[in-house]
Amino acid sequence: MSKLIVSSIGPASSVQDGGRPGSQRYGLTPSGAMDRLSLAIANTLVGNEPFAAAVEIGPFGAAFTAHCGAVRIALSGASRSADIAGRPVAFDSSATLADGETLTLGFAKGGAFSYLAIEGGIAGEPMFGSLAVNARAGLGSPYPRPLQSGDELQVQSASGAAERRIELPEQPDAPIRILFGPQDDEFSEDSKKLFLDSEWKVSATSDRMGYRLEGPVIKHLHGHNIVSDGTVNGSIQVPGNGQPIVLMPDRGTSGGYPKIATVITADFGRFAQISAGRAFRFKAVTMAEAQAEARKFAELLHTLPDRLRPLESLDLNLEALSAANVAGHAVNAVDAATWQVAESATS
Amino acid sequence: MAASQAPPRLLPSGDSAITVEFSRDIDDAANRRVLALDRNLAAVPVAGVTETVPTYRSLLVHYDPVHIGFEALGEQLLGLAQRPDPAAARTRRWRIPVAYGGEHGIDLEDVAKTLNATPDEIVRRHVAGDYRVAMIGFTPGWSYLSGLDKFLHLPRRQSPRVLTPAGTISIGGVQTGIQCIAGPSGWHLLGRTPVRTYQLHRDPIFLLEPGDTVSFTPVDAKTFAEQDRAAEAGEFVAELVAA
Incomplete structure (x- = not known):
């Protein structure tokens, strides 16, 4: 087993999955991911079931550090700057953190929530079949509350499988x-x-x-x-x-x-x-x-797995550059501050 | 008798749920029809239906449009709505302890003043009620009971409280209710029960079902405290009188 340590995180970030429908007749809300397609994309990239538990990350920056082994991840949803120990990471692709490396994420751009899926999912005790956080009802695992800096997620060590990307239809900017x-x-x-x-x-x-x-x-x-x-x-x-x-x-x-x-x-x-x-x-x-x-x-x-493609170095360079939006980092003071906090928290 | 009843309205709640509406008002007869449809749907499952949520006046039926469309499901629901209640005779009856007034029910004195009665009279009337769980909703285990004495009907508070305690027994409008977890409320707080209608790591997690009947038994503060500790440890402190 490896650990993914939450080195820094903003509010509105929590472990979410497909939720726990089935008990609404007792007043229990289903919870679950705000954007199920992005959750499913991130999970599919690392070989998980589409609605496995992942980290739903709110608008602010965050950083996660691999501990006791390598951790394979994928990001989807609202784009933001992302790098592993300085190497840009593309959204809608898988990537691996070596033991001790930190994944650093900037502010969300053009969206509200990003999803961080981890190969093998997140270890926890499901209640009503779900790890999704519902703080009011005291539900959610491994923590029945939004994530905080210092939290630890027990995860599988990276399998070493080849990294992949996924080909997606354009999301229309329609009403x-x-x-x-x-x-x-x-x-x-x-x-x-x-x-x-x-x-x-x-x-x-x-x-x-x-x-x-x-x-x-x-x-x-x-x-x-x-x-x-x-x-x-x-x-x-x-x-x-x-x-x-x-x-x-x-x-x-x-x-x-x-x-x-x-x-x-x-x-x-x-x-x-x-x-x-x-x-x-x-x-x-x-x-x-x-x-x-x-x-x-x-x-x-249902057909997301059919859209997976091998991640070639050319894809990595082009997509990583556009997703990382390095220029945005350099000029965005708030983003830059987050970046520094994250780095000092992990060193 | 069933055939003479007006059919419910089928209202779309998006592409994956139908609100089967029997009445626009709080109406005991309509609530009985809601619960009858719910039981009929449980007895004769319709492929594609994923979950049902009974309320005072309607049954919300969640479904998967991959398996069944709005028209086809609506037709089946209208048919099931005309069937007699399969379980009307097998009602569970609960007796639930309540510590009334004082720190447990901070609005009892005010309610009595507003209604020009003594606090004892308010408690006597509330305890005399024979209630039915009309619906459970809003937050886990929040049980809305029908059957409140007309004398106790009272508009909700002008400004809702942000936080009211777990186990609160309150009245609001024509309803009384059992609130399980601490949360906001605009109702008048008469007392508290040690009973947890929702408790994790207990079997069952949810104690009450829509359609169960409930009566209240007054207990003193000492009994409340003892039963509260027992309930916290996972014991049942509600008494199942008949099943």
Whole structure:
């Protein structure tokens, strides 16, 4: 066994996997990765099951050090500068930390969460079949809370398998698709039109329970209290102030605000990656379209292993350079500060 | 009788869940139909259904659209919604100890004043209730009970509390509830129970099921403290009166 030591880490970073659905009838929220596709990509690159436990890393920088042996990893999701002992590491490729080496990550760019998968997964005691952190319910392993500097993850020693990359379809920068309902009849046609025609921003007060949106006020027809009913990932509820909240994997299992619409399954991860302050729009689709997209999304998750390719040195150079964005590092003072903290913490 | 009931509304909750809505209000008859559909769906599983979440007025049915589409599942759910309740006669009945008032129920005095009654009268009426677990939700083990005495119906607090203790027994609107883990609440706190409706490393982890019936028994502070220690060690301090 090797260890991966968390040398430094920011808030909103935790061990997540496919979550623990099945007990929502008892009020237990499913938790799990915000962006399941990125989790699956990172895991697939190191030969894990797609929804094995990995580290979900929030917007800030982080550093991890291999201990007692080499550790093979892969990164996916929100890109950021990444290097192992000074060697640039590309996203959507596997890489190996030799014993004692440190993986250093900068701030997230163009997204909110990155996923760090480790070959063989993370050792822990599953509760309800999952290691995913749900701090409020005291669940999550090896730590039932977000990760902190100094934490240690027990992991498998690197197998020495050849490194790989993965060929992925382009992620469109398109509107977030929604299905109206279940309570869209609590809103006028004008309110629904305003919801679709407006530009929205994700508020900085958002978290794994819900993303608060900032935009025009969406008015209710009959007030903002309904009798609580069940929620799903992507439920868009509208509280009294008319500013929608999109429910995320740590949501309450029931809620008492009218839900105007629901983000479709295929777009949920893309929505979760919208960082605070970035503008986006919604687009309504039909049930037939949404379910066709959900099936295509399931097919993509299922066929990720077919997209693996050997990592050649040419790929490494080109992709690593673009992903590492070395120039960005040099000019970004905040990033540079993180870098230094990480390095001093590991030396 | 079943055939005369209006069919529920099928509301899309995205592409992977249907809200089967029996009523827009808190309605005991609707809640019974929710629980009956839930039991019928458990007895006759539909391929593709992954999880169900009963609430006061609707059943949320999660499903995998790779296996079944909205229309096909909706049709099956409408059929199952007309079936009689397969388990109505086999209700579990729990007796749950509660320490009322004082430090355990900091709102008891205020509730009594607001309702122009004595604290004893409030407790007497709350204990006299025969409650049913209408739904469990919000946080693990938070059990919403129907059957609250009309005299005790009271609007929620103007400003919710950020943190209320584990085991809180409270009233809000037409409901009473058992809160398992510490958390925010806008309800009026009448007392605390040592019973853990959610406890890791105990079998079962979740004590109550939607549809169970519940009554409360007043206990003094000393008994509460003893039972709280026993419950912490994993013992059952709720009494299963009938199954």
